[in-house]
Amino acid sequence: MSKKQDLFYFENFIECTELSCRAAHFLKETLTDFRSDEMEKNLDLLHAIEHEADEKKHQMTDKLAKAFITPIEREDIVSLSYNIDELTDKIEEVFIRIYINNIREIREDALKMLDLIIKCSEEVRCLLQEFADFRHSKKLKESIIQINFYEEQTDKAYIDSMRRLHTEENDVRDVIAWREIYTYLEKCADECEHIADVVESVVMKNS
Numbered sequence: 001m002s003k004k005q006d007l008f009y010f011e012n013f014i015e016c017t018e019l020s021c022r023a024a025h026f027l028k029e030t031l032t033d034f035r036s037d038e039m040e041k042n043l044d045l046l047h048a049i050e051h052e053a054d055e056k057k058h059q060m061t062d063k064l065a066k067a068f069i070t071p072i073e074r075e076d077i078v079s080l081s082y083n084i085d086e087l088t089d090k091i092e093e094v095f096i097r098i099y100i101n102n103i104r105e106i107r108e109d110a111l112k113m114l115d116l117i118i119k120c121s122e123e124v125r126c127l128l129q130e131f132a133d134f135r136h137s138k139k140l141k142e143s144i145i146q147i148n149f150y151e152e153q154t155d156k157a158y159i160d161s162m163r164r165l166h167t168e169e170n171d172v173r174d175v176i177a178w179r180e181i182y183t184y185l186e187k188c189a190d191e192c193e194h195i196a197d198v199v200e201s202v203v204m205k206n207s
Contacts, residue, residue: 006071010132012060016084017125017195019053023091024121024188028114030095034106039099046092053088057081072202080198084128087121087191094184101177109161110178113154113185120150120192127199134203141203147196154189158182 023046030042060081064070070077094114098106127143134140161182169175 007132008063009060009071009077010128012056012063013080013084013128013131014125016053016056016081016088017121017128019049019056020084020087020091021118021121021125023049023053023088024114024118027091027095028111028118031098031106031111031114036102036104043095043099046095050088050092053085057085073205076198076202076205080195083191083194083198084124087124087188087195090184090188090191091117091121094181094188097177097181097184101180103177103181107161107165107178109157109164110181110185113157113161113182116150116154116157117185117188117192120147120154120189123147123150124192124195127196131199131202134199135206140199144196144200147192151189151193154186158186 026042026046026049030046060077064074064077123143123146127140127147130137130139130143162179165175165178165182169178
């Protein structure tokens with residue numbers, strides 16, 4: 001376990017991933033019981049979660065600017081903080097795309113992709129909960145493998161969804177809109193993998 005003065009960094013990572021999970025679950029709830037007349041309200045609620053995540057990231061930046069010694073390399077702290085924030089941003093971007101494209105009905109493929117992103121985000125949270133003990137933890141590698149698995153499953157779901165969209169949808173406007181939405185859903189899984197890559201790099205550097 002890290003020294004007490006180092007706990008801030010690891011706790012901040014956990015708090016930020018919890019916000020990512022909150023955003024993902026909120027998005028799923030909103031899209032499952034989708035009401036187009038409530039899009040603005042729900043966009044504001046999701047943005048409030050994203051804003052809270054930004055505040056956590058700023059706290060990390062402020063702490064890092066004043067720190068003389070850090071538990072891991074500064075560039076790894078910056079990279080990890082950035083990628084966790086990007087995950088929450090990308091989740092919000094999915095709903096922004098639904099809003100600006102004036103989507104009236106949610107495709108089942110999007111909900112299936114979102115289920116995978118929730119699993120991936122929750123595994124990221126598990127990963128960061130173990131991260132403070134990265135020198136001794138036996139669970140980190142297992143979480144990294146699981147995140148990579150979910151990312152691959154999301155890639156497959158993305159390809160299948162895009163294929164169905166281009167072969168079954170006749171409205172060009174819907175094709176353009178959903179292509180963008182599916183792409184942002186896939187980017188959420190990519191961000192989860194980027195987080196796992198940084199953690200794996202830290203472990204390798206310190207092994």
